[in-house]
Amino acid sequence: MKHMIQDTGFRMQDTTPLYPPLVRGELKGGIMYHVSCIMHRSFLFFLLLFTVYCLLSAVYCFAEEPPTFITSDSLEHEKDTSMYTARGSVLVEQGETIIMADEMKYDEKTFNVFAEGDVVSDNPDMFLKAKKAEFNLRTKKGTFYNAEIFSKKEKFYISGSEIEKRGEKEYYVKKATITTCENPSPEWCIKGRTADIIIGDRLKSGNATFHIKDFPVLYTPYLWAPVLTERKTGLLTPVIGYSQSKGFYYRQPFFWAIDEDKDATFIADWQSKAGIGEGAEYRYAAPGDVEGKHWLYHFYDKRAGQNFYELKSSHTKRSMDSLSGYWNLNLLNEKGKSFYREYSINRLERVNRFLESTGELTLPSENSRLYLMSQYIIDLKDGSDTSAIAQRLPELGYVVNPSGVGPVVFSMTSSASNFSRDIGVSGQRLDLYPKLSHSFGDKVILSQNLGLRETMYSLHKNEADGFKSSVHRDMFDYNITASSRLIKKYGEDLTHGVEPSLTYTFVPWIKKDNANVPLFDSTELYSRQSSIGLSLVNRLLDKKGEFLTTSMSESYNSYGGDTPFSPLSVSASIPRPFPITADASYNHYTSRIETVNSTVSIPVKKFSFSLGERYNQPNNTMFYDIGAVYNHSKNLSAEVKVWYDSKGGGMRDSSFIMKYLQQCWGITITVNRRPPDKVNSKPSELSVLVTFDLLGLGSYSARK
Numbered sequence: 001m002k003h004m005i006q007d008t009g010f011r012m013q014d015t016t017p018l019y020p021p022l023v024r025g026e027l028k029g030g031i032m033y034h035v036s037c038i039m040h041r042s043f044l045f046f047l048l049l050f051t052v053y054c055l056l057s058a059v060y061c062f063a064e065e066p067p068t069f070i071t072s073d074s075l076e077h078e079k080d081t082s083m084y085t086a087r088g089s090v091l092v093e094q095g096e097t098i099i100m101a102d103e104m105k106y107d108e109k110t111f112n113v114f115a116e117g118d119v120v121s122d123n124p125d126m127f128l129k130a131k132k133a134e135f136n137l138r139t140k141k142g143t144f145y146n147a148e149i150f151s152k153k154e155k156f157y158i159s160g161s162e163i164e165k166r167g168e169k170e171y172y173v174k175k176a177t178i179t180t181c182e183n184p185s186p187e188w189c190i191k192g193r194t195a196d197i198i199i200g201d202r203l204k205s206g207n208a209t210f211h212i213k214d215f216p217v218l219y220t221p222y223l224w225a226p227v228l229t230e231r232k233t234g235l236l237t238p239v240i241g242y243s244q245s246k247g248f249y250y251r252q253p254f255f256w257a258i259d260e261d262k263d264a265t266f267i268a269d270w271q272s273k274a275g276i277g278e279g280a281e282y283r284y285a286a287p288g289d290v291e292g293k294h295w296l297y298h299f300y301d302k303r304a305g306q307n308f309y310e311l312k313s314s315h316t317k318r319s320m321d322s323l324s325g326y327w328n329l330n331l332l333n334e335k336g337k338s339f340y341r342e343y344s345i346n347r348l349e350r351v352n353r354f355l356e357s358t359g360e361l362t363l364p365s366e367n368s369r370l371y372l373m374s375q376y377i378i379d380l381k382d383g384s385d386t387s388a389i390a391q392r393l394p395e396l397g398y399v400v401n402p403s404g405v406g407p408v409v410f411s412m413t414s415s416a417s418n419f420s421r422d423i424g425v426s427g428q429r430l431d432l433y434p435k436l437s438h439s440f441g442d443k444v445i446l447s448q449n450l451g452l453r454e455t456m457y458s459l460h461k462n463e464a465d466g467f468k469s470s471v472h473r474d475m476f477d478y479n480i481t482a483s484s485r486l487i488k489k490y491g492e493d494l495t496h497g498v499e500p501s502l503t504y505t506f507v508p509w510i511k512k513d514n515a516n517v518p519l520f521d522s523t524e525l526y527s528r529q530s531s532i533g534l535s536l537v538n539r540l541l542d543k544k545g546e547f548l549t550t551s552m553s554e555s556y557n558s559y560g561g562d563t564p565f566s567p568l569s570v571s572a573s574i575p576r577p578f579p580i581t582a583d584a585s586y587n588h589y590t591s592r593i594e595t596v597n598s599t600v601s602i603p604v605k606k607f608s609f610s611l612g613e614r615y616n617q618p619n620n621t622m623f624y625d626i627g628a629v630y631n632h633s634k635n636l637s638a639e640v641k642v643w644y645d646s647k648g649g650g651m652r653d654s655s656f657i658m659k660y661l662q663q664c665w666g667i668t669i670t671v672n673r674r675p676p677d678k679v680n681s682k683p684s685e686l687s688v689l690v691t692f693d694l695l696g697l698g699s700y701s702a703r704k
Helices: 020-024 031-057 339-343 347-351
Strands: 002-006 009-013 068-071 074-078 083-094 097-107 112-122 126-136 141-151 156-165 170-179 188-198 202-212 215-226 239-243 247-259 262-271 275-286 290-301 306-317 324-332 354-364 368-379 391-405 408-420 426-440 444-460 470-484 486-490 494-507 529-542 545-557 568-574 580-587 592-604 607-616 621-631 636-645 650-661 665-674 685-694
Touching (some): 188 215, 324 368, 339 347, 347 650, 347 665
Antiparallel strands (some): 068 083, 074 083, 083 097, 126 141, 156 170, 247 262, 275 290, 306 324, 391 408, 408 426, 444 470, 470 494, 592 607, 621 636, 650 665, 665 685
């Protein structure tokens, strides 16, 4: 029998021959009363099933809902018990929702509904299967037996011997199984004696076991974890690994969602041979373009009996018309200079020579800005002494942006700097550098710059190095450049552009005494010159754009003494079909190539190969960066990187990273190998780290 309810009225349509007189419209004798009773009971039962739909679809239902169709083999009403019963292939259809069961009962006094026999509810938000269901229409709560629930939006599966629905997305499950895998035999799942779940919020479980396929791998008497939310308090998935010298590694992160705009992560590290570490990270983002991240970490190396401390702190406030600033602190304790080389899984951190901390406050105005900045550098090389580095603590500066003043453009940089260090010359420096600029021309553009520079020093601990305590340096510089661009087209497919430029720079004589100052930064490299420089840039373009660029430059300084010519510099860039960049410098007087830097990236189907070269003849260094990336698919990728020192210790560092992603889980394996360090008598080191990413549960990317 098929029935339809629409708006506030209803009508009944028979699809079986149970009441042929009614279908034909033949109303005789007492049949009208019988039909009236049937229609009254049908209306109540249809209203019941319509409300059941509201419960299972977890939405608020209005009277203006789409039509509801109910099909069942039979319908009974027990007047004494106020119980309605529909039997045989009960089907409810309303919009995109269907509800099916072998039998449904409704108690109009208690508003309780009982459904048995392959109970199924399917709507855009949720799919439910159960052998039996009991729920209340008023409270919208109930219990499902031998049930499975799939939350379509969150891609979450819950099954159990008994599932109690306590709220819209809140469930209490006995003999629970939770996963986000779609396969009948999930790649991973969490099983617990009981589970208290709020989908999109959190999971609490007692006697929980983490399974890979059917094999249990981890057990905990109590589990609290975020469930399908980017920011929710709870334990995150751990990081595990092994190192030859440090033994087994385990990192357990805990995430604290403090507020919508701030959170914190706490981690505990354990290395079986090395020791125990702990750390905390605090992050925030506030209105007004304010954001920050602060990380503090401590590790005790029981082998060396040393404590390593690391502080990373960054804060930024951006503004174009008010006070803004930032700081970026990267600090290690003195005994922790080898911290990155020993413990970091980041290759760039392991091979980095310097660790820099900077901070700046800026107050902008219409065409200028006032700033206060500081800079601190740590030398990470073994045997180096950071106390010999001149630290800029602090510098106060004022910058005037280029502004038109009649036919010329005026700009200025000025700064008062304090350079501090424990070993070597320290002191203060005042530097004023205003400039006037002027350009004119069409086919050939002439650009002129005239700068006046005054620099004053007050030096301390200077006697041993032969510096005066007070130095005053005045000078000016003049620069004029003539540049042009010549373009010739060869048909419609090829264009050749040539950009020549000729530059003359004049810096008058600087007295030898006034030039004798310690080297703090590039300001001290200001030297006497009268030089002519020539540069030439060639560009080739096709329909797709530029595909080859080459440049060459050299200068002649008449004040250069026996070496007036600068090294010849050449460079080239090819963006297609695979990117290549290269530059080199050639010294005429030694007849040697002094520097070479090059990078090339070659994609071959699913592979991408890269090679970088860094050669410096005066420093006798030559490094190679070799890499290969393999992208088998969006699910599987691998990357290999090698840092090779051809002038020193050979292979200095190598790493291998493999990522595998599936529908409901992912794994990242990082392998690092460090060769023997003969200088510090350290053996080779091999370490492996494994990071899991389980869809629906919080994951953590290891910093170290």
